[in-house]
Amino acid sequence: MSAFPLYLDYAATTPVDERVVAVMMRYLGRDGVFGNAASIDHAHGAAAAEAVERARGQLAQAVNAGPGDIVWTSGATEADNLALKGAVGAAAGAAHVITVTTEHKAVTDPCRQLERQGARVTWLAPAPDGLIEPGAVVNALREDTAVVSVMLVNNETGVIQDIAAIGRALRDHGCLFHVDAAQALGRLPVDVEALNADLISFSGHKIYGPKGVGALYVRRSARARLVAQIHGGGHEAGLRAGTLATHQVAGMGEAARLARQALIHEAGRIGALSARFLAQVERLPGIHLNGHREQRVPHILNLAFDGVDGEALLADLAWREQGLAVSSGAACSSATRAPSHVLRALGLNDEQAEASVRFSLGRFTTEEDVDAAAARVCDAVRRLRRISPLWADERAA
Amino acid sequence: MSGVPYSAPVWAHFDNPRNIGAWNSPGADVVTGEARTPAGPAVLRLHCRLEAGAVREARFQAYGNVVVIAVGSWLAEWLQGRTPAQARSLTAETVAERLELSAVQRYSALMAVDALNDALARYDEA
Numbered sequence: 001m002s003a004f005p006l007y008l009d010y011a012a013t014t015p016v017d018e019r020v021v022a023v024m025m026r027y028l029g030r031d032g033v034f035g036n037a038a039s040i041d042h043a044h045g046a047a048a049a050e051a052v053e054r055a056r057g058q059l060a061q062a063v064n065a066g067p068g069d070i071v072w073t074s075g076a077t078e079a080d081n082l083a084l085k086g087a088v089g090a091a092a093g094a095a096h097v098i099t100v101t102t103e104h105k106a107v108t109d110p111c112r113q114l115e116r117q118g119a120r121v122t123w124l125a126p127a128p129d130g131l132i133e134p135g136a137v138v139n140a141l142r143e144d145t146a147v148v149s150v151m152l153v154n155n156e157t158g159v160i161q162d163i164a165a166i167g168r169a170l171r172d173h174g175c176l177f178h179v180d181a182a183q184a185l186g187r188l189p190v191d192v193e194a195l196n197a198d199l200i201s202f203s204g205h206k207i208y209g210p211k212g213v214g215a216l217y218v219r220r221s222a223r224a225r226l227v228a229q230i231h232g233g234g235h236e237a238g239l240r241a242g243t244l245a246t247h248q249v250a251g252m253g254e255a256a257r258l259a260r261q262a263l264i265h266e267a268g269r270i271g272a273l274s275a276r277f278l279a280q281v282e283r284l285p286g287i288h289l290n291g292h293r294e295q296r297v298p299h300i301l302n303l304a305f306d307g308v309d310g311e312a313l314l315a316d317l318a319w320r321e322q323g324l325a326v327s328s329g330a331a332c333s334s335a336t337r338a339p340s341h342v343l344r345a346l347g348l349n350d351e352q353a354e355a356s357v358r359f360s361l362g363r364f365t366t367e368e369d370v371d372a373a374a375a376r377v378c379d380a381v382r383r384l385r386r387i388s389p390l391w392a393d394e395r396a397a
Numbered sequence: 398m399s400g401v402p403y404s405a406p407v408w409a410h411f412d413n414p415r416n417i418g419a420w421n422s423p424g425a426d427v428v429t430g431e432a433r434t435p436a437g438p439a440v441l442r443l444h445c446r447l448e449a450g451a452v453r454e455a456r457f458q459a460y461g462n463v464v465v466i467a468v469g470s471w472l473a474e475w476l477q478g479r480t481p482a483q484a485r486s487l488t489a490e491t492v493a494e495r496l497e498l499s500a501v502q503r504y505s506a507l508m509a510v511d512a513l514n515d516a517l518a519r520y521d522e523a
Contacts, residue, residue: 309439311462312411319401320412351438387417387466389431389442389458 005323006369006376010362011155011183011300012327016251017208017363023254024210027051027247037244038235048246055253059202059215062260064191071216071236072249076182077106079201079216080149082240083178084110086226087147087199088119095146097121098175100132101345102156106201107149107180108341119146128347129292130159134169145175147199152190153183156342156358157291158300160188167196176222182206182214186259187297188267198222202256204248208363209255213248216240262363267298270361273370274298277359280374284381286394290343290356304348304356307391308384313357316380324373327358403463404497410467415474416456419444426453428523430516432508439465439505443512445476447520452476452484464498464505471496472509481517 007015016024027033027048035044037052053067060067073079084107088095099111101123111121122140126132137148148170152163163179170177177196182203184190192200199222204213218226218239232241278301281287286306305313310328317324328340343353359377361370385391401408420427423444431442439461446454455476457469471492476484492498492506 307460309461309465312466315403315411315463319403319408354438384466387414387458387469388460389419389440390460392419392458 005318005325006373007325008359008361008365008369008373009325009327010365011158011206011358011360013205013211014208014362015364016205016210017255017258019258020209020251020254024247024251027250033246035246037246038233048244051246051250052244055249055251058253059256062190062256063185063200063202063217064193065217066220068237069192069217069219071218071239072244073214073216073240074212075205075214076180076201076203077214078240079203079214080104080106080178080180081110082216082226082229083176083199083201084114084147084149085229086239087176087178088114089227089229090225091144091146094144095119096142096144098124098137098140098145098148100124100126100150102126102130102154102342103149103151104155104180104182106182107151111149120144125345129295130154130157130290130346131292131295132161132166134162134166137166138169138173141170141173141175145173147176147178149178149180151180151183152195153181153187153297153300154291154342155183156300156340157302157346158183158296158298158360159291160184160295160297162295163195163197171196176225183297183300185256186263186266187299189263192217192219199226204252204255207252207255207259209252210248213245213252215252266363270365271298273361273365273367274301276367277301277361277370277374280371281377284378286391288352290346290348299361301359301361302343302356303359304352305381306355307388307394308355308381310354310356312384313355313380316384317357317376320380322372322376324376327360328354328356403467404499406471406496407464407467407498407502410470410496411463414457414466414470416454416470417458418456419458420446420456425523428516428519430512430514430519432511432515434461434504434508439508441465441469441505441508441512443469443472443476443516445516445520447481451478451480453478461505464496464502465508467496468492468505468509469512472513476513481520484513485517487513 033047035048037048039045176198178199179197186207198219200217205211288304290302339353442458455473457473459466459469489506
């Protein structure tokens with residue numbers, strides 16, 4: 001057994017696949033392709049540029065885009081910032097933004113910043129199952145709406161929004177449509193044409209690639225309606241300055257290629273593991289799956305446990321014998337220890353939101369892992385319920 | 398396991414809480430007190446069975462984070478054999494000190510004292 005607890009937090013981050021590590025190593029040392037991809041006047045730089053373009057092609061192919069539509073960034077957070085601030089910055093005069101209360105902080109925080117700078121933001125609330133009606137998005141449109149931002153897969157609940165339908169409904173309205181697909185890539189087919197989106201954010205470290213790299217897909221027709229947020233050399237066709245981290249970019253390209261290759265097999269395998277885990281945990285009474293039961297990726301299970309405090313449950317799972325690495329929702333909310341804004345938006349009260357735990361499965365999760373994890377979770381919940389006065393009262397009622 | 402982000406006494410009580418639960422059909426010799434937090438949904442419930450002017454046995458129930466549970470376990474253990482007068486002398490400072498609580502965890506020590514005083518008030522009524 002490894003020194004670390006069993007890892008079921010793949011939605012927070014994934015380990016870098018060994019095949020990706022092997023590719024990345026080629027771009028680091030003195031004997032490798034360490035050149036600056038912008039220094040194409042010599043062989044070192046030209047080789048680095050070639051590696052960057054190969055990776056761009058790999059990511060583009062994985063999402064059915066043209067290589068010229070991919071802008072490398074430092075991660076999905078930067079891609080989200082570029083999409084939102086870039087679209088509002090390009091709009092003449094006052095701009096309006098539409099987004100959803102359950103978005104990742106990488107979208108909600110830039111939106112709040114834009115509000116402070118004078119933009120108007122409409123915050124749409126999803127139904128208790130986490131879904132947004134395309135009609136609600138259209139109804140919120142205004143003449144000055146510059147950008148609409150809706151995520152494809154929710155990072156806390158795994159709920160899949162019907163992005164294609166929202167994109168279709170927005171098509172003739174002239175605003176840009178941004179989609180944060182950080183949790184979607186490698187988990188379900190992502191096709192930029194089918195999604196009807198103009199701007200799509202991707203992350204390297206959610207797909208068994210390295211941290212510190214991501215990308216924004218920018219539809220050709222949207223290019224002129226986006227202004228750069230980082231200046232200093234005009235890299236990435238003027239949309240994102242800065243010397244590219246060749247090894248990171250090459251790693252993300254390879255990770256995207258592997259993700260596309262493994263998608264069907266992996267989705268089926270993890271779907272079965274997830275169902276197996278859920279069936280075992282749901283033998284306990286008072287367990288609730290947060291978010292839509294069917295319209296979700298199987299990798300993420302967000303469960304609420306009646307009568308048990310989430311922090312105590314997490315501590316039990318993390319630090320007692322046979323530990324599990326799981327999360328109370330978004331890693332970013334865990335840092336602030338506030339009840340999840342996503343779960344609150346689904347109508348859960350503080351108590352229910354605090355009693356929720358996110359389990360996320362991935363490429364290296366085995367059947368043995370989920371069986372051990374389910375048994376461990378059931379033990380911890382039973383143990384804490386024996387102590388809980390709320391559970392005792394509920395049983396007595 | 399290394400890296401546990403709690404003090405040793407807190408973790409020891411959370412890992413292996415003592416005196417948990419309530420009596421199924423408590424007699425007149427059992428008094429119960431409860432404390433809640435205004436900010437969060439935490440609940441600490443304390444049950445004391447008194448005999449010959451002293452706590453013969455104490456049990457606790459807690460809903461809340463690790464520290465709330467640890468404080469409940471510590472309190473129920475500490476109470477065994479104490480007289481109501483001795484119990485009344487317990488302060489939040491003592492609880493915080495014994496469990497090595499940080500400043501932000503101190504509200505749990507107040508919960509312990511509140512639950513205890515609530516139980517003792519019922520003993521006085523009886």
